[in-house]
Amino acid sequence: MSKKHLIGPKLQDRLFKIFAVLCTGLGLLVLLILLIDIVLKGIDRINWSFFTNLPSRHPEESGIYTALAGMVSLLFFTLIIALPVGILSGIYLQEYGKRNKLAKFIEINISNLAGVPSVIYGILGLQLFVRTAGFGNSILAGALTLALLIMPVIIVSTREAVKAVPDSLREASFGLGATKWQTIRRVVLPVSLGGILTGIILSTSRAIGETAPLIVVGALAYVPFVPEGPMDQYTSLPIQIFSWTSRPQQGFIINAAAGIIVLLLFTFILNGTAIYLRNRWYKKTTI
Amino acid sequence: MARIGIKSEKVIEWVMILCSMVSILTTVGIIVVLLVDTLKFFKEVAFISFLTDTQWTPLFEDKHFGIMPLLSGTLLTTTIAILLAVPVGITIAVFLNEYAPKKFTAVIKPLLEILAAIPTVVYGFFALQFVTPLLQKLLPNLAGFNALSPGLVMGIMIIPYITSLSEDALRSVPKSLREAAYGLGANRFQTAFKVTVPAANSGIVVSVILAVSRALGETMIVAIAAGQQPKLTFNPLESVETITTYIVQVSMGDVPQDSLEYRTIFAAGITLFVFTFLLNNISFWIRKKYQQRYE
Amino acid sequence: MVQKDNNLTESIPYGLYKLRVKDLDLYYGAKQALKGISINIEPNTVTAFIGPSGCGKSTFLRCFNRMNDLIENVTIKGEVMVDDVDIYKNMIDVYEYRKKIGMVFQKPNPFPKSIFENVAFGLRINGESSKSVLQETVESALKQAALWDEVKDILNKSALTLSGGQQQRLCIARAIAVKPSVLLMDEPASSLDPISTAKIEELIYQLKNRFTIVIVTHNMQQAARISDKTAFFYIGELIEFDHTDKIFTNPSKDATQNYITGRFG
Numbered sequence: 001m002s003k004k005h006l007i008g009p010k011l012q013d014r015l016f017k018i019f020a021v022l023c024t025g026l027g028l029l030v031l032l033i034l035l036i037d038i039v040l041k042g043i044d045r046i047n048w049s050f051f052t053n054l055p056s057r058h059p060e061e062s063g064i065y066t067a068l069a070g071m072v073s074l075l076f077f078t079l080i081i082a083l084p085v086g087i088l089s090g091i092y093l094q095e096y097g098k099r100n101k102l103a104k105f106i107e108i109n110i111s112n113l114a115g116v117p118s119v120i121y122g123i124l125g126l127q128l129f130v131r132t133a134g135f136g137n138s139i140l141a142g143a144l145t146l147a148l149l150i151m152p153v154i155i156v157s158t159r160e161a162v163k164a165v166p167d168s169l170r171e172a173s174f175g176l177g178a179t180k181w182q183t184i185r186r187v188v189l190p191v192s193l194g195g196i197l198t199g200i201i202l203s204t205s206r207a208i209g210e211t212a213p214l215i216v217v218g219a220l221a222y223v224p225f226v227p228e229g230p231m232d233q234y235t236s237l238p239i240q241i242f243s244w245t246s247r248p249q250q251g252f253i254i255n256a257a258a259g260i261i262v263l264l265l266f267t268f269i270l271n272g273t274a275i276y277l278r279n280r281w282y283k284k285t286t287i
Numbered sequence: 288m289a290r291i292g293i294k295s296e297k298v299i300e301w302v303m304i305l306c307s308m309v310s311i312l313t314t315v316g317i318i319v320v321l322l323v324d325t326l327k328f329f330k331e332v333a334f335i336s337f338l339t340d341t342q343w344t345p346l347f348e349d350k351h352f353g354i355m356p357l358l359s360g361t362l363l364t365t366t367i368a369i370l371l372a373v374p375v376g377i378t379i380a381v382f383l384n385e386y387a388p389k390k391f392t393a394v395i396k397p398l399l400e401i402l403a404a405i406p407t408v409v410y411g412f413f414a415l416q417f418v419t420p421l422l423q424k425l426l427p428n429l430a431g432f433n434a435l436s437p438g439l440v441m442g443i444m445i446i447p448y449i450t451s452l453s454e455d456a457l458r459s460v461p462k463s464l465r466e467a468a469y470g471l472g473a474n475r476f477q478t479a480f481k482v483t484v485p486a487a488n489s490g491i492v493v494s495v496i497l498a499v500s501r502a503l504g505e506t507m508i509v510a511i512a513a514g515q516q517p518k519l520t521f522n523p524l525e526s527v528e529t530i531t532t533y534i535v536q537v538s539m540g541d542v543p544q545d546s547l548e549y550r551t552i553f554a555a556g557i558t559l560f561v562f563t564f565l566l567n568n569i570s571f572w573i574r575k576k577y578q579q580r581y582e
Numbered sequence: 583m584v585q586k587d588n589n590l591t592e593s594i595p596y597g598l599y600k601l602r603v604k605d606l607d608l609y610y611g612a613k614q615a616l617k618g619i620s621i622n623i624e625p626n627t628v629t630a631f632i633g634p635s636g637c638g639k640s641t642f643l644r645c646f647n648r649m650n651d652l653i654e655n656v657t658i659k660g661e662v663m664v665d666d667v668d669i670y671k672n673m674i675d676v677y678e679y680r681k682k683i684g685m686v687f688q689k690p691n692p693f694p695k696s697i698f699e700n701v702a703f704g705l706r707i708n709g710e711s712s713k714s715v716l717q718e719t720v721e722s723a724l725k726q727a728a729l730w731d732e733v734k735d736i737l738n739k740s741a742l743t744l745s746g747g748q749q750q751r752l753c754i755a756r757a758i759a760v761k762p763s764v765l766l767m768d769e770p771a772s773s774l775d776p777i778s779t780a781k782i783e784e785l786i787y788q789l790k791n792r793f794t795i796v797i798v799t800h801n802m803q804q805a806a807r808i809s810d811k812t813a814f815f816y817i818g819e820l821i822e823f824d825h826t827d828k829i830f831t832n833p834s835k836d837a838t839q840n841y842i843t844g845r846f847g
Binding site: 010017030085091092111112119121131152221242246263 | 293295299300302303316374378386397398399401404406407408409410411415443474476477497505507510511534538539544552556559563566571
Binding site: 098166168169171172173174175176177178179182186187190191 | 681706
């Protein structure tokens with residue numbers, strides 16, 4: 001009952017293995033080429049003036065100072081809005097939410113929100129914060145929009161972190177007469193802190209790389225000033241990069257590459273820290 | 288001895304409930320915002336022409352409001368991305384799961400995750416400034432803005448989405464099934480593709496659906512490298528515009544609020560939202576339905 | 583829900599018993615886990631609950647400090663009186679009540695905090711912050727738990743660095759630091775080595791003077807060694823409750839006899 005294969009099974013196995021190594025290599029190779037190409041294009045432009053200059057029409061004089069300032073302010077406001085709401089939601093859903101239909105509904109809702117394209121959040125922010133609430137093209141509108149965007153990430157990672165706390169610790173706390181909130185504050189949160197922190201860092205990394213929703217809510221491409229308050233206009237690093245990428249002059253292309261190097265540095269440091277924290281926290285709770 | 292009263296416990300609980308409501312309000316907000324202006328849009332534009340007109344020129348003198356050009360741009364780039372990412376992604380997942388030693392996997396997986404962490408504006412730059420010129424050497428009639436280049440780059444970006452979820456699905460297939468196959472003399476390839484992959488197919492399908500959803504919603508890569516001219520075409524060598532690029536393009540311009548042109552953002556947006564919403568929920572449904580199998 | 587018992591054959595003198603249970607039924611959803619349990623436990627005694635696994639002894643133990651409230655879908659009928667107060671009917675503040683009853687669990691579950699903070703936890707949640715009071719109470723509790731000498735120099739070290747037996751004694755210290763009058767112990771030595779087990783058993787014997795102790799155990803020799811009275815449970819029912827010597831030498835019920843001699847369970 002042996003079927004004649006076109007290619008014998010041994011050969012199949014071998015060929016697949018080669019193909020698989022090629023595929024894996026492809027992904028890594030592209031990553032490598034991307035990094036090398038960008039570094040080659042932009043590394044020469046990285047100097048002190050690049051960081052301290054305001055954008056200008058002349059590429060050699062253009063810098064990312066305002067973009068960095070805008071990014072920091074934006075991030076600050078985004079986090080102070082998103083973190084309390086997201087973390088408290090995550091704690092509530094995991095510790096208080098009963099296995100009822102409402103809790104399930106909220107869960108599916110959050111999963112959906114995580115899958116909504118970021119431009120749609122931009123449209124929401126445009127209509128709700130920029131127009132209806134009248135915040136205009138301000139940092140506040142951008143921060144609110146980004147906060148909604150990263151909230152599902154914070155909620156999910158908070159839930160995961162809290163879920164990982166063993167029930168035996170909660171039992172011990174209740175047995176001693178602690179209330180629910182006391183148990184959460186004194187036992188659950190300290191243990192889950194590492195996981196929550198990881199979620200915060202990952203969502204920060206996501207936030208700094210977002211471009212599309214910010215464009216829709218009016219972050220400008222050319223901002224030759226440093227924003228001073230939440231109602232000011234602003235730009236951010238990815239948007240500055242986007243703007244430079246869209247210009248034909250070679251000088252701006254170099255600037256874009258240099259800006260990307262800075263952006264990637266931030267991203268890698270944040271993500272690396274998150275992974276390191278996750279590993280350390282994981283070891284701590286599994287002793 | 289002061290003690291936190293039962294009343295303050297209740298207050299804290301209510302604060303937390305309010306925070307949880309934010310997520311529901313967000314969804315409601317998205318749906319309401321999109322619907323309201325879309326309905327206003329359709330008061331002026333016939334629904335049929337929205338679906339069937341082959342031109343999208345809301346910002347020009349001769350206005351056409353057919354969504355097909357934008358849809359074709361979106362679908363074209365997405366298809367290219369998926370054609371690259373799915374075979375490669377699944378192959379890598381099977382390889383890591385069935386063939387590769389644990390140490391290898393432990394190193395490779397995080398490296399691939401980096402692909403997912405890179406901001407998309409960086410990919411857009413790469414597509415425009417490196418991939419397109421490179422491809423033009425091979426395909427001389429490749430336009431400066433085209434669908435192929437961003438499509439391929441999107442594909443690379445999406446690989447970790449497929450690999451990660453597929454690998455989880457493969458890993459959750461019980462060892463006993465594999466052992467049965469090996470016990471009958473099957474080799475790794477046969478075991479993988481005749482036993483493990485079919486057993487994990489719901490998880491793999493979910494990963495593909497979610498990858499498609501991600502590709503449909505991608506903005507910056509296509510905004511930078513695909514072009515800003517809506518064109519109804521399935522030729523990847525030409526420039527196209529996606530729904531997402533259009534939304535960004537209009538937002539950057541000076542379109543007066545409450546005008547028909549402004550409302551095109553919402554009509555385009557809701558189209559995109561409907562697609563991704565459907566895909567996401569189908570994937571949740573599949574995941575739920577098949578989760579009981581091995582748990 | 584309180585059921586009135588019209589067939590009261592004994593009139594029980596007020597204040598004689600520490601724990602009194604009358605016709606207790608417990609349901610997990612529709613499934614009945616405890617049937618018509620009645621038992622009276624005197625103060626300052628050690629009572630052992632024995633029986634095959636799944637017979638409901640742990641579930642019953644948890645009724646005394648209302649830990650079953652934490653599980654969904656649990657229904658309880660009957661009376662559970664502690665110091666002559668029905669804790670299911672008359673109790674408003676469960677949290678306050680739980681401080682009067684200490685619980686030690688099967689697997690030691692110290693908090694990932696320092697040794698000192700573990701024992702001080704119960705005091706802190708009561709709002710106690712005075713350093714001297716905390717120090718005094720922690721030391722006293724650790725001494726009562728026969729752990730003080732081993733940890734007095736490392737109070738700031740993480741509790742997780744202690745051995746299993748030490749961790750369990752720490753959990754006992756933690757429980758008695760809030761000065762409960764009843765100690766519920768759910769197979770406290772089952773995850774420990776024989777030497778640690780012996781230490782715990784000795785500890786229980788000493789603690790008897792200050793606390794009323796109820797201990798669930800699947801180890802019959804342990805029950806025989808340390809308890810004054812023993813209750814035998816089988817499939818959710820209390821089969822026999824009597825002085826330990828009688829249970830183990832001359833039980834009245836066949837089922838008890840069979841269990842003791844190892845014919846089942």
